[in-house]
Amino acid sequence: MPPRELPQQMGARRIDRPVPLRERVYQAMQELIISRQLAPGQHLVESELAEMLGVSRQPIREALQLLNTAGWVDLQPGYGAFVHAPAPEEVDQLLAVRAVLESESARLASTLVDTEGVDRLRKLCAEGEAALDEDNTEGMVAANAELHRTVTELSGNKVLMDFVAQIDSRVQWYFTPIAHVRGHESWREHAELVDAIERGDTEGAGRIMREHTERTRRAYQKQVEEGPEEEPQPQVRSRRRRTAR
Amino acid sequence: MPPRELPQQMGARRIDRPVPLRERVYQAMQELIISRQLAPGQHLVESELAEMLGVSRQPIREALQLLNTAGWVDLQPGYGAFVHAPAPEEVDQLLAVRAVLESESARLASTLVDTEGVDRLRKLCAEGEAALDEDNTEGMVAANAELHRTVTELSGNKVLMDFVAQIDSRVQWYFTPIAHVRGHESWREHAELVDAIERGDTEGAGRIMREHTERTRRAYQKQVEEGPEEEPQPQVRSRRRRTAR
DNA sequence: CTTTCCTAATCTGCATACAGTATACAGATG
DNA sequence: CATCTGTATACTGTATGCAGATTAGGAAAG
Known part of the structure; x- marks a missing residue:
């Protein structure tokens, strides 16, 4: 340890190295x-x-x-x-893994309750509802993602965060086009989830999150069945010749 | 499809592209x-x-x-x-995630029972026990890893496989030095797990796997508490000067 | 003796260059 | 006319070169 400590509390944020x-x-x-x-x-x-x-x-x-x-x-x-062209079953599998990991996140988060965290969650719920009311899809998707991210963060498990982050960004990709359908329902579930976390109801939080994500998953499956396919995707997969001069 | 088929059954193994x-x-x-x-x-x-x-x-x-x-x-x-120098709590978090994912793997595997798969699992159990008897740590670790990998494979979820594979190789790294202690106990649990999978007992399989991995996790925690530290790890983290000629 | 500043050398990040390989098009062959 | 084969070309994989950033070490100052 260096002889004299530097006051650690100052704007500890080190200058941002040039982003590679x-x-x-x-x-x-x-x-x-x-x-x-x-x-x-x-x-x-x-x-x-x-x-x-x-x-x-x-x-x-x-x-x-x-x-x-x-x-x-x-x-x-x-x-x-x-x-990458995700196959339907791959999306399903991804959602399955997400369900498990997020459920665990909720369980852990509920054991570490913290009013500050709950406040953040409630605020995000409000934002989501608001976005929903004004039919702001983008804002809703963002609030949803942020809410889930926050729950994972509150779990206190960094490794879990890494994994969930990876999954979530891909889920968002697959989902954005099929404009989130289960609007109000989804946000009601979010609210219940936050309640469970707040009262430290571990089993409840885990169960609600699991059900929530499973419902999302089923909504996706249904959409896939109904909407025959966005486009059959030429699935190019072959090298292309650029300048056939 | 080309008009004339090439006899597909011949040494269909295509020549391996040069591995990058x-x-x-x-x-x-x-x-x-x-x-x-x-x-x-x-x-x-x-x-x-x-x-x-x-x-x-x-x-x-x-x-x-x-x-x-x-x-x-x-x-x-x-x-x-x-x-990377894993912090103790990071290892713990990793094991926590592993517990969840492997438990889900076991659940899924039990819903897709398949005698061929069960046979493979049993064989691995036998190998593990044998390695244990002859005090072959390396073989035991290998059999253990292979067993867990196989369960995940039997889950039929490719995404899950990817994630678990990532985790497992790191878990192996952290573990190999502290020579797996809970020998027989661990393999008894493996056997129970395979039984549950065989009879399609989804809840049982999930529960057993969860308990199994949680026990492993606790064994690790205990080891960390007791064995003060392998070495305090100078944690070099500083650039080294190569040739101070 | 401690602290600060300067300097030199190393190392990373990025760009460019070269070689091998796969692909597509055209011409040859039946 | 259909199919096969040869050749030109584009693209990837790997190597090397260069500039800027960063640190370690030492000299200078308090």
């Missing part, structure tokens, strides 16, 4: 994928992306590797990178 | 970390690794990124890569 290019490329590409500007199955040519984003191939490659491990793109060695 | 260098570097480094040849907290200098493994820095960098997302090394932008 690969991180920013990662973010940019994630957004391009979520917004469907890069379509599922599309071939991602490194040099093209490099030119598009104004950087060299190196940071592009690094970002692609990260996107690969996060499940956003599929990397086929010696072949290329393709935007 | 980054993959092999990843494997090599993971092994070096598990075997403690690269100590926790140690600074990993790209050029050094490149020389050591006989490749250029590029594949090293890519492998480091992957190792980072998998939790094996910590990457500090502009600063360097360091072998």
Whole structure:
């Protein structure tokens, strides 16, 4: 330990190191994928992306590797990178895992009740309801994500947070297009969940969260059955020739 | 489909594409970390690794990124890569997540019973017991890992498999040194688990697995409390000067 | 002797260059 | 006309080079 301690309480936030290019490329590409500007199955040519984003191939490659491990793109060695095209059963499986992890988050959160945390949750509930009333889909999705994230944060388990974060961003991707249907119902469940957490009702919190996410999952399944398919997705999966000059 | 089929039954095994260098570097480094040849907290200098493994820095960098997302090394932008040094509470959290995911695996597996799968599980149980009898720690750890992996595989949920695989390899890393203590007890529980899966006892399978992994977790906690610390770990975390010529 | 500042050397981040491989198109062959 | 084969080309994988950032170590000052 250094002889003299530095007052730890000051703006302990260290100056932000320059964010590596690969991180920013990662973010940019994630957004391009979520917004469907890069379509599922599309071939991602490194040099093209490099030119598009104004950087060299190196940071592009690094970002692609990260996107690969996060499940956003599929990397086929010696072949290329393709935007991941989630199969319906994969989405279902993802939601199943989410259900389990979030349920555990709720259980843990309820054992660490904390008025400050509960306040935050209630505020998010209010925001969500408000967004719902004014038909603001985007705001609703955001509030929903933030609520779930907060519950996980309150669980106090960092590892859990990491995993749930990974899953949630992908769930959001799959979901955004099929505009969240179960509006009021969903937010009523959220409110119940917060109540259970507040009173330290571990079993209740876990059960409610589990039921909640399972219902979401079933809503998704139903949507898939009914809505035949958004588009059959040409599922390109083949290398594309750029300039056939 | 092409008009004329090629006799599909012949040695249909396609020639293995050259495994990218980054993959092999990843494997090599993971092994070096598990075997403690690269100590926790140690600074990993790209050029050094490149020389050591006989490749250029590029594949090293890519492998480091992957190792980072998998939790094996910590990457500090502009600063360097360091072998991850798990804090005790992190290990505990990891085991908690493992407990939940594996329990769910067992539940799902029990709903998809299948004699072939049960046979494989039983065989692994036998192997484990045998290894235990002849005091073969390595074999025991391997059988244990393989058993858990198989249960997850039988769950039929690919996403779950991915996550559990990630967790398990890290759990193995943390565990190998503290030589698995709860020997017979652990394998008795495994046998019970397989029985439950065989008879399609979903709740039982889930419960047994949960209790099993929770017990493992508690065994770890106890070990941590008793064994003060392996070594206080200098926690180097500082860049090292290579050739102070 | 302690603290501060400066300097030098190392290391990372990013760009570019090169080689090998897979693909698509065109021409050849039956 | 259909199918096969050869060749040009584009893309990935790997290596190397360069600039800026960051730290360790030591000199200078209190």
